[in-house]
Amino acid sequence: MIINKIKVKTKTKKYLILIGPNIIKNISSIFSNQKMSFEKCLVVVDKNIPKKFKLNLLKKLKLKKLLIHKFNASEKNKNYKNVDKIHKILLKNRFNREDCLISFGGGIVGDVVGFASSTYKRGIKFINIPSTLLAQVDSSIGGKTGINNQFGKNLIGSFYQPDLVISDTSLLTSLPQREIICGYAEIFKSSLIDNYKNFNFLNKNIYKILKLKSPFIQKAIINSCKLKKRIVEKDEKEKNLRKVLNLGHTFAHAYESTLNFSKKLNHGEAVILGIKNAIKFSHDYNLLSKNKYKMIDDHINKINIISKLEKLFKKRDISKIIKFMRTDKKNNTEKINLILIKDIGKIKTDFQISHAKLKKYLYKN
Ligand SMILES: NC(=O)c1ccc[n+]([C@@H]2O[C@H](COP(=O)([O-])OP(=O)(O)OC[C@H]3O[C@@H](n4cnc5c(N)ncnc54)[C@H](O)[C@@H]3O)[C@@H](O)[C@H]2O)c1
Secondary structure: OEEEEEEEEEEOOOOEEEEEEOOOHHHHHHHHOOOOOOEEEEEEEEOEEEOOHHHHHHHHOOOOEEEEEEEEHHHOOOOOOHHHHHHHHHOOOOOOOOOEEEEEHHHHHHHHHHHHHHHHHOOOOEEEEEOHHHHHHHOOOOOEEEEEEEEEEEEEEOOOOOOEEEHHHHHHHHHHHHHHHHHHHHHHHHHHHHHHHHHHHHHHHHHHHOOOOOHHHHHHHHHHEEEEHHHHHHHHHHHHHHHOOOOOOOHHHHHHOOOOOOOOOHHHHHHHHHHHHHHHHHOOOOOOOHHHHHHHHHEEEHOOOHHHHHHOOOOHHHHHHHHHHHHHOOOOOOEEEEEEEOOOEEEEEEEEOOOHHHHHHHHOO
């Protein structure tokens, strides 16, 4: 069994990310190697994970008390009500801080379970077993947890690092192509933040990665995790450097909120569209040269879903998009903060623009 290990060491916690095929089958030995033992464990499972994977995990988890809670993953269910449901199960079953919550699902389940873990008795053990590409390359690492409400996305949440992340790449085989593309969006974002070496690797191998071919998919996951690890270790609470990870996300979150978290546009798709707009904006504001803009844009166009996504928005939606951009967490003045790009590996995190000026720009473009 091949297991790649990445160690993350933040001010609040040290933990391992394990990456490889078929590793959940060995969860018991992973726990004993890590000297982890729990009396009680609640596994929150994404309903769409195929039965064979669920059984693989649940059969191998040898615990005195194992509870299972099924979760219907959608942005609309990423809310207080579902956090409360998890808390009530833990309370009814007298879980204490040394017991464990496991998230077995994509970014939605992970964000909700992470938030429930951080707020239950001010912090219970939390293990993340991400089952989507997006969650394996991004959301399971770094400790951001959160839920949505009518004011926008992820506005309620916490920073709470997991105790262990187990990224079993075999879980990805049952993902619809649309979800693989969403994960690819975050892999692509990482390469833009990181360096030309990673970007060129993606440019060369995009179609192999989208088909989950080994060893390309593993390498892409590892590259993204390593970048995120480096950033989170330096700036766990997003005071500064970590903001680079939000490239394209001010646009992306506003698009999702504008469509009221509709299934027509999921998070990864919004990220692709957001990056497309962020690079165009960076070019229009003379931050990114024409050649580099074209090189990045050509790569985005290879993913071949942009025209479908662009059709989801009309000029009349611009006011709503701006309204949501104004409530973005990254703003610390009345102005809107955009995360832009000057070159591959050079991200600008402090660009601010008034909502009136941005509105005018969006109308024109
Ligand atoms: N915390 C962070 O740092 C962070 C970073 C990026 C994104 N996010 C959040 O992550 C969420 C998006 O995550 P996502 O893209 O994983 O979406 P998701 O959790 O909705 O999963 C996508 C879909 O795949 C299904 N699914 C999950 N695993 C499967 C499997 N193995 N086989 C078949 N289907 C499966 C789910 O049921 C869902 O329908 C967003 O809410 C976003 O805000 C958080």
